[in-house]
Amino acid sequence: xxxxxxxxxxxxxxxxxxxxxxxxxxxxxxxxxxxxxxxxxxxxxxxxxxxxxxxxxxxxxxxxxxxxxxxxxxxxxxxxxxxxxxxxxxxxxxxxxxxxxxxxxxxxxxxxxxxxxxxxxxxxxxxxxxxxxxxxxxxxxxxxxxxxxxxxxxxxxxxxxxxxxxxxxxxxxxxxxxxxxxxxxxxxxxxxxxxxxxxxxxxxxxxxxxxxxxxxxxxxxxxxxxxxxxxxxxxxxxxxxxxxxxxxxxxxxxx
Amino acid sequence: xxxxxxxxxxxxxxxxxxxxxxxxxxxxxxxxxxxxxxxxxxxxxxxxxxxxxxxxxxxxxxxxxxxxxxxxxxxxxxxxxxxxxxxxxxxxxxxxxxxxxxxxxxxxxxxxxxxxxxxxxxxxxxxxxxxxxxxxxxxxxxxxxxxxxxxxxxxxxxxxxxxxxxxxxxxxxxxxxxxxxxxxxxxxxxxxxxxxxxxxxxxxxxxxxxxxxxxxxxxxxxxxxxxxxxxxxxxxxxxxxxxxxxxxxxxxxxxxx
Numbered sequence: 431x432x433x434x435x436x437x438x439x440x441x442x443x444x445x446x447x448x449x450x451x452x453x454x455x456x457x458x459x460x461x462x463x464x465x466x467x468x469x470x471x472x473x474x475x476x477x478x479x480x481x482x483x484x485x486x487x488x489x490x491x492x493x494x495x496x497x498x499x500x501x502x503x504x505x506x507x508x509x510x511x512x513x514x515x516x517x518x519x520x521x522x523x524x525x526x527x528x529x530x531x532x533x534x535x536x537x538x539x540x541x542x543x544x545x546x547x548x549x550x551x552x553x554x555x556x557x558x559x560x561x562x563x564x565x566x567x568x569x570x571x572x573x574x575x576x577x578x579x580x581x582x583x584x585x586x587x588x589x590x591x592x593x594x595x596x597x598x599x600x601x602x603x604x605x606x607x608x609x610x611x612x613x614x615x616x617x618x619x620x621x622x623x624x625x626x627x628x629x630x631x632x633x634x635x636x637x638x639x640x641x642x643x644x645x646x647x648x649x650x651x652x653x654x655x656x657x658x659x660x661x662x663x664x665x666x667x668x669x670x671x672x673x674x675x676x677x678x679x680x681x682x683x684x685x
Numbered sequence: 686x687x688x689x690x691x692x693x694x695x696x697x698x699x700x701x702x703x704x705x706x707x708x709x710x711x712x713x714x715x716x717x718x719x720x721x722x723x724x725x726x727x728x729x730x731x732x733x734x735x736x737x738x739x740x741x742x743x744x745x746x747x748x749x750x751x752x753x754x755x756x757x758x759x760x761x762x763x764x765x766x767x768x769x770x771x772x773x774x775x776x777x778x779x780x781x782x783x784x785x786x787x788x789x790x791x792x793x794x795x796x797x798x799x800x801x802x803x804x805x806x807x808x809x810x811x812x813x814x815x816x817x818x819x820x821x822x823x824x825x826x827x828x829x830x831x832x833x834x835x836x837x838x839x840x841x842x843x844x845x846x847x848x849x850x851x852x853x854x855x856x857x858x859x860x861x862x863x864x865x866x867x868x869x870x871x872x873x874x875x876x877x878x879x880x881x882x883x884x885x886x887x888x889x890x891x892x893x894x895x896x897x898x899x900x901x902x903x904x905x906x907x908x909x910x911x912x913x914x915x916x917x918x919x920x921x922x923x924x925x926x927x928x929x930x931x932x933x934x935x936x937x938x939x940x941x942x
Contacts, residue, residue, distance in 0.1 A: 485838050511838040517831045521853045521930040531839040533849075562930050578839075 435499050436460040437586055437618040438484065443493035444643075445479055452643035453479040457493070459637055459646060463585070466612060466619045468629040468636045469646075470675060476644020477622045481590050484620060485511050497586055507535055510579030510617070512589045516571035518563040518578075524550065525559040528577045535582070542581060549577040552611055569600040576608065580615065587617045591624065601625075605632055606660055613657055626679070630654075630671045631663060638675060640682035648678035720900040728904040736889070736908050743874055743886040744912055746802060750809025751870040751916075755863060757810060758817025765818070766825045779818065787811045787873070791880045800881040809873030813866040820862030824855025857931045860924040867920050871913045 438461035445454040453476040461467045469477040482488045483495060486505040495502045497509065510531075518527045528546040532539060550556045553573040555566075563571055572592055579587060592608075593601045605628055612619060612632075623629050629636045630652055638648040652671055654662060662668050702722045708714075709721045716724060729736065761779070764771045791808050798804035828851055836846045878887025886909045893902035 482834075487834055487837055505838050505840050507840055509838075511835070513831055513835060515831060517829075517835045519832075519850065519853070530836075530849075534836065534839050534841040534845055564930070 437463040437465070437498060438620065439494075439496040439499075440480075440484075441494045443480075443483065443495055444491045445476070445483060445488070446491045454483075455643040455645050457644065457646055459649075461618055461620060463618055464616045466621065466632060466634045468621045468623055468633040469639055470623055470626065470629045470636050470679070471639030471644070472624060472641060472679070475639040475641035477639050478590050479644065480639075481511075481588050481620065481622050484586075485509060485588055507531075507582055508584050509586045509588060510582065510584035512572075512575050512579045512587070512592045514591045514594055516563070516568075516575040518571055518574055520563050523560050523562060524555065524566070524574050527563065527574055528581050530578060531582050537582075545583075546577065546581050549580055550574075552614065553577055553607065567600075568596050569604055572596065572604060573607070576611070580611070580617070583615075584617055587619045589619065589621045591622050593628065594624070601628070602660055606658075608632060609656075609658060626672050626675050627663060627668075630668060630675065631658065636671075636675060638678045638682065640679075647682045648675075650674060650678075717897055717899045720903055724900050725903045725907055728900045729907060732901065732904065736886075736905060739884055739886050739889040739905070740908055740912060742884045743878065743909070746805055746874045746885070747809065747867075747870045747912075747916065749802075750806050750874055751813060751863075751867050753806060753810045754813035754866050754870060755817055758814040758862070758866070759821055759859070761814070762818045762821030762825065765822055779815070782811070783815050788876050791877055794877070795881045800883075805874055805877035805882070808877040809870045812873040813869040816862040816865040816869070817859065818862075820858045821855055824858035825851045827858075828854045857924075857928050860920070860928055863920050863924075864917065867916050868913065871909070871916070875909065 438459075440457055440459050443454060443457045444452070446452045457476075457480060459467075469480060471477050479488070483490055484497070484502060486502050486509075489503075497506065518524075519530065522530070525543070525546055528550065529539060529542060532542040532546075547556060547559065550559055553576065555570055555573050555577075558566060558570065558574075563574070566574070572595075576592070579589075593604050596604060609632055619632075621629070621632060633652050635649065635651050637646045638650075639645065640647045650671065654665075654667060654671070706721050706723060709719055720728075761775075765776060766772075787808060790811070791804075794804040794807055798807060825847075832850055832854075833846060836850055841849070874885070875887040875890075878885040879891055882888040886905050889905045890902050890909075893899070893905060
């Protein structure tokens, strides 16, 4: 049997903005189908740019970028995205926000409404389906944003520091709930974060990016057993991973 | 609106009227200079058919001028936002046209378009469309970039981004513009009626002034103000229905006519 092609293939990708700023240089990595990969690095290291390129929202300057073997040139319906802030439309109910991608693609609403409600139930916010976003807490809003990204059953989920605007306790809980969702739906995930422990907790593999211009300097496979509970963060193994990532980031920053 | 919230403002207004009434009587001011509020109220009741006859044309022209301003201002704003050529060519003209005191143009409009409804509607439009244009442009362009990115990531087209994101986002601001615009439409129509008209509250005010009938003049101003207030209230009521997700600020620009 032929090996399953990688879900994401990034080959020597460079990105230079019109201003002359080189955001990314020679970034190369692959993500296997169903794999949960984190891009970890300080702010300004180009990790968010990389995600915008993958989403098809920005063109690459050179190199190639493929999702499921096709070159990325524009946004695709089988890729879901979660942003740093929830970006929910304040005039739409929670359910209508989740169904926005369905509507934008002019797909039948009725066929997807059940799916949307199912996702809201998985995220534990089914009782809020008819509420407006301003009635929700920050964590709840981000859950809605995750449901919205999953409503079209994407094969690839891109997450741009999705929990960075939340308080520490909510953040831990959200990471745990994200893992539960991921274990049930198993999309490929590229997760951008600047939090080391969060990266170790959720990922199969962590890629460390160093800034100016952004490149991938270090990578480690996280072989912690799944499903993972929050208590795993106290284990020696977990802390060994976190330590090695911290040292890698510090080493990059000295250069 | 609860009763207790109305009590204070109504109380202050009633108090001011009582002071007015008492001051006119105590100082022996003649009715031709300043009639008592009770005398004005009596004129409103006595001459209601006359006032109504002149109120009606003013009312429908204000409404028409306002609707024209909203529709015209909105279309102009969309063109300004989506066409760089129009923005660069026309925006300076629009801004310059706002420097010219439009009230001064009123006699000219009568020369060009006659003494009919058209010249009055044009004056109302010229005064009232500007806040709609400015507020709509700001509303359509002030959408946070993250929303546009989100919509594009989920395959939204340009038209969908306009209809489903920019436009609803702009609605609270458009209503802010409409509240200013409705009061300006009142000014536009009444000033145009001063210049040339055979009917209308503006005409009645000028006529009563000529007859030195100050009580009638002030009765006309009173019903005009009441109507202006009602129109403003109508816009606010519409805003509460349309912009259901947005809590409007207590204080709004424009005030009452």
